[in-house]
Ligand SMILES: Nc1ncnc2c1ncn2[C@@H]1O[C@H](COP(=O)(O)OP(=O)(O)OP(=O)(O)O)[C@@H](O)[C@H]1O
C-alpha cells in the first residue's frame with residue numbers, strides 16, 4: 001500500500017531510483033536493478049555508487065568475514081518497466097543502519113535520489129533518519145504485499161527458484177527437487193524472520209495474515225548466543241551442524257522406553273525440548289554444539305507445528321517457507337520438510353525458495369515501478 005503523500009513512480013520519473021529496501025528487525029535487504037544497456041549517464045552513476053556501497057558492505061560486514069557468502073547475489077535477464085537488466089542483492093544488519101546512511105552520504109547516493117522505496121518495520125522506524133541524515137524520502141509499502149509480489153516475480157524469472165526436499169531424513173538419498181510453482185493457489189506463506197508471520201494466499205492479490213509467533217529466527221540466534229557464546233548466525237548454524245539434540249531434549253523413548261504406539265508417538269520424537277537439562281549430571285556432559293542443535297530443532301519444530309495447524313485450518317496443501325532464518329540452513333529446511341510430510345500423512349508439502357530473504361525488497365521495488 002503506497003503512502004498517500006507519495007506520488008507513484010509511474011507518474012513522475014521513469015528512470016531512478018532502481019532500488020528497493022526491506023528494513024527488517026534484524027537484517028536490511030537492498031536490491032538494485034542494473035539495466036543491461038546503459039542509456040543515460042544518470043543511471044550509470046547511480047549504479048557505480050550502488051556497486052561501491054555493495055563492495056563496502058560485503059567487505060566490512062561480519063558475515064563477509066566468515067566465508068558464508070550468499071550464493072545468489074544477482075539475477076540476470078529480468079525485465080523491469082520493459083527494460084532488461086540484472087537484479088543485485090545486498091544485505092546488512094539493521095543495527096548498522098546509521099553506518100549505512102553515513103555511507104550513502106559519503107558515496108553520493110543521496111545526491112542522486114530523493115525517494116527510496118522501502119518496506120518492513122524499519123521503513124517506519126527509520127523514516128525520520130533517512131530524511132535528517134541523507135535528505136531522502138521513503139515511499140513505504142506494506143511488507144506482506146511486497147513479499148508476495150516479490151516472490152511471484154522472482155519465481156517467474158527463475159525456473160529453478162522453487163524446490164522441495166525429497167527423503168529429508170535420509171542423509172544419502174536426500175536431495176533438492178525442483179517444483180513447478182506456476183499454479184500455486186491456495187498456499188500458506190511462512191515468513192521466518194526475526195519473528196514469524198503466517199499468511200494465507202489465495203491469489204496474486206489476496207493474502208491475509210492468519211497467525212504468527214514471536215519464537216522465530218531472532219529467538220534461535222538470541223538463545224544460541226546466550227547458551228553457546230557464539231557471535232553470529234553462521235557460527236550458530238555451524239555449531240548446530242556438529243551437535244546432537246538428543247543429549248539435550250527428552251524423547252518419547254526416554255519416558256516410555258520405546259514408542260507410545262497407542263497414540264502414534266514414535267520413541268525418537270521429542271517429548272520435551274531441553275527436557276534433559278534439569279539434570280546437573282546431563283548438563284555437565286552437554287556440548288555447545290548439542291545446545292545449538294537443540295535450539296535449532298526446538299525453534300524449527302515449533303514453527304513447523306504452528307504452520308501445519310494453520311494449513312489445516314486454511315485447508316491448504318502447499319506451505320512455502322521463506323525468510324533469512326532458512327539461509328545456509330539445510331537442517332531447518334529438512335526438519336520442516338519432514339515434519340510437514342510426516343504429520344500430514346504426506347498430504348502437505350513444504351516448499352522453499354532460493355532467494356528466501358529478498359522478496360520484500362524486490363516487491364516494493366516492483367510496486368514503485370507500477371509492475372504489479
Ligand atoms: N548474517 C545474519 N545475521 C543475522 N541473522 C541472520 C543472518 N543470516 C540469517 N539470519 C537469520 O535471519 C533472521 C532474520 O531474517 P529476515 O531478514 O528474514 O527477517 P527480518 O526482516 O530482519 O525480521 P522481521 O521480518 O521479523 O522484521 C535472523 O533472526 C537470523 O535467524
Ligand SMILES: CC(C)(CO)[C@@H](O)C(=O)NCCC(=O)O
Pocket residue numbers: 025121143193194195196197211212213214
Ligand atoms: C512484527 C513482524 C510482523 C515484523 O516483520 C514479525 O516479526 C512477526 O510477525 N512477529 C511475530 C508476532 C506474533 O504474531 O507474535
